Each structure stands twice: as C-alpha cells, then as structure tokens.
Amino acid sequence: MTEPVVLPDFNSFGDQALKGLESPEEATAATQALLKEDRNSGEPTVSNPGECHLTLERGVCREGTWYRDAEVKELTGADEEAIAAAGSSSYRVFETLLLRGVRTVGAEFMNRKLASELLIGDREFLVMAIRRATFGNDLEFEELPCPHCEELVDLTVPLDAIPFTHLDHPEQTEYDVPLRRGAVAVVRLPTGDDQAAVLAIKDGNAAKQDSEILGRCVLRVRDADGTVTRRPPATSLSMSDRKAILKFLADTQPGPRYGDFSFTHDTCGKEVPLPISLAVLFRGM
Template sequence: MSEMQYDWTFDSPAGGRQVDVLGDTQGATAAIQSLLTDSTGEPPAIPTPPDCLITLPAGLVRENYVITEAEVRELTGADEEALARVRSNPLRMLETLLELGTVRIGDVPATSDILPQLLLGDRDALVVAIRRVTFGDEMDFAEIGCPTCGADFSATISLGDIKSQTAEVGRLTVPLRKGGYAIVRYPTGADQAAMLADPKATNAEHNSTLLARCLVEIRDAQGNTKPGGADLAKSLGLADRRTILNQLAAKQPGPRLLEVSIEHEECGGEVPLPLSVADLFRDF
C-alpha cells in the first residue's frame, strides 16, 4: 500500500502560477503576504438585523401577572415553502406565519395552543417583528396613487415608524345609543379563527360571531343586565353593533397597520397606505 501524498498548492496572485508550499517556502510566504495586502480595505457594510426581542402591546395573561416579552426569528427557505402551501387561505397563512416565526412568549414556547390566546394587536406586533427580522425595516412601494394630485409615485416606508398603542388586558365599556352600556373584551386569535371559520359567511355573520364571543354583558339604562351570547349579539340595534365594533377596532392595542400613511413629496398630499399581513409578506 503506497503512502498517501498531499499536494498543498495554491495559485499565486502574480501571474496565476502555483506555489509549492513545501518546496518553495519563501515564494509561499510572499504569495500569502500578497493575498493579504490585496484583500485589505474597507470591510463590506453588513446591516445590523433588527432585535429579535419585542415588547407586546398588551401581553399574555398568566394568573396574576402579564407576560409582555416575546422573541421572534428570521424565516428560512423551509418556512417559505410552508407559507406558500397555505397562501390561498389568509387565516391559515397568518397562523402558520406566527407559529414559524415566533419563538417564545416570555419563557413559554410559542405553540399553536398559546398563540391563539394573544390579542389581535399582539399578533399584529409579532407579524411586524417577524417581517423586520427577516427582510429588514424598510418596505418599498411602487405606483402609489396620490388622491390629492392624481399622480403615481414610489416610496419607501420604515416599519419602525408605524404607530402603536398599548392597552391593559381587560374589558372595555362602550356607551349605547339608548342609555346603558356594553362590556366587551378585546378579541383574540381564537376569536378571529372562529369568526373566519366559515368562508361563505357574510360580513354581518362575521360580526355576529365576534360579538357573540366578545360581548360579556349589556347593562341598560335601568340597571338591568343581560349576559352576552349569540342571541344578544343578534338582538342589538345596528347602531350599537357598529359602535361596539368600531370601539374594539379603535382601542385595540397594537400597531396601527390600517392607519399607515405617507406624504407625496411632489404635492405635499397625505396618502393612506393601509397594510395587511399579505402586504407585509407580499414576496411569499
């Protein structure tokens, strides 16, 4: 059996000839020094990835305390494949995105049992954080129509500039049209899933489902109390239903994705640019 031989050679930067490391030590040293000299210079600019830790606008309630810290991670090619398979179903895509990109809530692993317990605003905050840690803070938009001057233009927005609001995890009191008030709780991911479970349901039926789950009780002007439920949600007047739903949307903690706007520099007009999960992950 012959002895194994190693041929350690590399190309010299001068003329491309090979240098025998063992037989020509001086030449090898000179070649290495030349390579080091040629490779020096300004290092490439590598953007710093956004922080993977975020503070939830409301948080996850656990007994007598609230967990507000969460960790997200960068999405991978395998995650892209998983998301592509469910893209036709917006709710399933959102749930898959959160399950893939969220690592933990406090010290609790972010499982399919935990994530639906979060308020919608907390889930939106996680989606924005996953987008930032995966693609960076900036988003480019082309052919935005300006309602002021009618021109189309391009713009870049910073996701870090999106306004957010906080709220205590608890119940909301909403005055009603004929006196009295409704006591409601903020909707969670589980409520959203129940509301969108039937793809053939109308918007009115979606609203009834959400109110049936989030309406705790009604107290009329005389002090009488009616417990929440499907029957009460359907018996409410249209004005009261809309008032409750509008208040839930307006005071929901979290990033105000639907209120994003940009200025058209050419005319100074303010242009609404509401964002959805599909907008944030439009490249998938």
C-alpha cells in the same frame, strides 16, 4: 420554478375582520394603482435586521401574572416552504407565520393554543417583528405613480412609521361601552380564537360576522335600571348599539394599523393613502 405564493391582505385580519359593516374600499381603491405598478416586487431590500425581542401590549396571563415579553426569529427556507404549504387560506398563512416565526411569549414556546389566546393586535405586532427580523425595518417602493399628479415616486417606509395603537392599561381585560338609553355593554377585546371564528364564516355575510364577534366579546349588558343581562344574543342588540360596540373593539384593539398608513407626496403636496398588506411586508416570498 414555482410561482411565489400570493399572501393575503392584512385587511383579512384585525379591524376589518371585526367590522363587517365598515370596509376600507376608498383607501384601497386610491392605492391599487400604486401597488399594481410597484416595480420592486421581487426580493425586498434588506437593511440590518431588527431586534428579535419585543414587548407585547397585552401578552398572556399565567396564574395571575401577565407575560408581555416575546422573542421572534428570522425566517429560513424551511419556514418559507411551510408558509407556501399553507396555501391560500388567510388564516392558515397567518397562523403559520406565528408558529414558525415566534419563539416564545414569556417563558412559553409558541404553539397553537398560545397563539389563539393573544389579542389580534399582539398577533399583528409579532408578524411585524418577524418581518423586521427577516428583512429589516424598511419597505422600499420604486416608481409608484401618485394618484393625484401621476408622478412616479420612490419611497422608503420604515416599519416604525406605520401608525400604532397602545393600551392605556395593558392588564385591563373588561371595558365599558356606553349604549343608547343609558345602557352599558361590558366587553373584552378579541383574540386570535375570536378571529378564527369570524374568518370561518365563508358566506360573506358581514352582519353574521358582526354577530359572531359580538356574541363572543360582549360579556354582559347593564340597562339604565340596573338590570344585567349576561351574554345577550348579538341579534337582540339594536343596530346602533352593535355599531358602537364594534367601533370600540376596533378602535381599542392595540397594535399596528397597517391600513392607516399614508405619506405626503412632496411634489404635489397631497396625502396619499398606502395601506400596507401582508403581501407587501413579505414581498418576494
């Protein structure tokens, strides 16, 4: 029997792929013991699979019309083999999940180009929907040690309990970000294509990753005197302005906030952070 593929953590995607200067070390450290001691690491408990239809936050635009409806499917053994064949690359595994698990967005069948156009948050929402269609809505944990009182906890986490960020205006594609000295950066939200470019930087240089996403997503900067600089080099932006833009991109990106989930342990009354990873979502594959 082959060993199960260890799927990458969701921290490889979404916010953390965009914020090289900020990382969730504290929350992750607080819950490593929980995840390591999870006795229920085999086949997930399957409740009734969820609906296969969902509405994306942004979707895709075709000839001036936005299409936000999408359909996913339950993963099969053939899909599992394809995911295993993707190897250990975070990006390839995630892309394979989208290509195998999403049927359509609008009237268009899922393909690599379509996947690359979607907002990162829409992509992560689709993966959540694939998980729901395949294994049901609940994540079951047994005998997780509370990091505060060390009591073992049995926990059921509905996917609906994971924090979710919505777009106030789904069809808005440009945003103003106030900078220092009265300047304003006009930005767009990162897509799967931007995500791939960031993940392609292999040297672990977080500042270089920041520069990549800024260079792609900052459309122009308008100074206080009205001077407009289009596509300014990311390295020309001040550190404080870079950080402000990155924070805006991360905070505004819609979709599930897998790293922000926590629960209150009834016995000790303490809040316990429990980041949800891709490996947890598809446990047993």
